[in-house]
Amino acid sequence: xxxxxxxxxxxxxFPPIAxxxxxxxxxxxxxxxxxxxxxxxxxxxxxxxxxxxxxxxxAAPARDERAFPAYAAFCRxxxxxxxxxxxxxxxxxxxVAVRVVDEDPYPDVESMVDDVRQxxxxxxxxxxxxxxxxxxxxxxxxxxxxxxxxxxxxxSGRGFDPHGEEAAWLKHSMMYSPQARRALTTETRGQNCVxxxxxxxxxxxxxxxxLLPRSFTDPRSVCIEGGSV
Numbered sequence: 390x391x392x393x394x395x396x397x398x399x400x401x402x403f404p405p406i407a408x409x410x411x412x413x414x415x416x417x418x419x420x421x422x423x424x425x426x427x428x429x430x431x432x433x434x435x436x437x438x439x440x441x442x443x444x445x446x447x448a449a450p451a452r453d454e455r456a457f458p459a460y461a462a463f464c465r466x467x468x469x470x471x472x473x474x475x476x477x478x479x480x481x482x483x484x485v486a487v488r489v490v491d492e493d494p495y496p497d498v499e500s501m502v503d504d505v506r507q508x509x510x511x512x513x514x515x516x517x518x519x520x521x522x523x524x525x526x527x528x529x530x531x532x533x534x535x536x537x538x539x540x541x542x543x544x545s546g547r548g549f550d551p552h553g554e555e556a557a558w559l560k561h562s563m564m565y566s567p568q569a570r571r572a573l574t575t576e577t578r579g580q581n582c583v584x585x586x587x588x589x590x591x592x593x594x595x596x597x598x599x600l601l602p603r604s605f606t607d608p609r610s611v612c613i614e615g616g617s618v
Contacts, residue, residue, distance in 0.1 A: 400498070400553060402430035405546040406506055412483050413544050416473055417564045424559070428613065429545040432556035434585065435612035439551075442582040442605050446575070449599040452523040456572065456600045460524045463572035466565055471532040474539055484508050487535045491517045498548035505543045510535055524598035537561055537577065551590075554581040559611050567606075574606045575599055 405426055414422075424432075476482020486509045494511035495501040504510055515522070515530035522530050541557030542548065558577040562570050579601050583594040604610065 400548040400550045402546045403499070403502060403548075405429075406502070406543050408483065409505070409539060409544040412473070413540055413560075413564060416470070422560075422563050424613075426546070429547055429556045429560060431614040432545075432547070432552060432559060433612045433614050434551045434555040434581070436586070438605075438610060438612070439582045440586045442579055442601065443586040445601050445605070446579040446583045446594065446597070446599075447587055449597055449601070451595065452598040453600065456575075456598050457524065459568050459572040459600055460598055462566060462569040463576075464525065464529050466569045467529065467533045467536060470536040470540065470564060474536055485510055485539065487512060489514045489531050498542060498553070501538060502543055505539055510538060512538070518593075520593060520596055522596045522598070533576065540564055541577070551581060551585040554578075555611065559608055562606070562608065571600050571603065571606050572598075575601055578605065 410426060471487075472482070474483050474485050475487055476484070478484040485505065488509070488511050490511050491514055493513050495504075501510070512531050512534045515525075515527040515534070521527075525533070537557065541561035542553065545553075545556045545560035547553035547556035547560075554577065558574065558581070561577070562573055565573050575597065580594050580596070584590060584592070588594065
């Protein structure tokens, strides 16, 4: 297990995109967001919890049928979010044009955010990564990559570093039901912790369709610099 000392600060936060903040509030009006928008800048990935999450992910099988109901809910809700993302503005959507490409389209989060501000987004095709998902189709995975970049990162004002991924997980989790949120946790928080603490940031982990312990889905477990959720 690789357990580096994480930096006390992450890549510089940026102002969340206004139309996304309004859109996520409108989409998830039944759920109270865990944090005020400005507080996402203070989210940190705690190393003790991060190592525990990474250990649980690495110990899990590649797929577990007990996880399938949560993944089915996750797929349904992701598709709904995607249609909200790309839907025409005059019909209540956000009007973001998504294009799937065969290589990593953005060298950094700033490049992605510049595109999203102009209501466009490029997504690295799941089929081109050589890391197939045991439950999601490539199309479903591409839709998830799109909504997570937008509703997780661009709407929280956080980048792709380990702390930013933790903030993006927390922000995006507010748009999912409790059942689907458990699959989201595996897909984002789980994989981020493995990449950070098991592989030292050098590679992306094998994708799995499993559920991590329920406590890892709890927003109250998040480390907030200078406070708590």
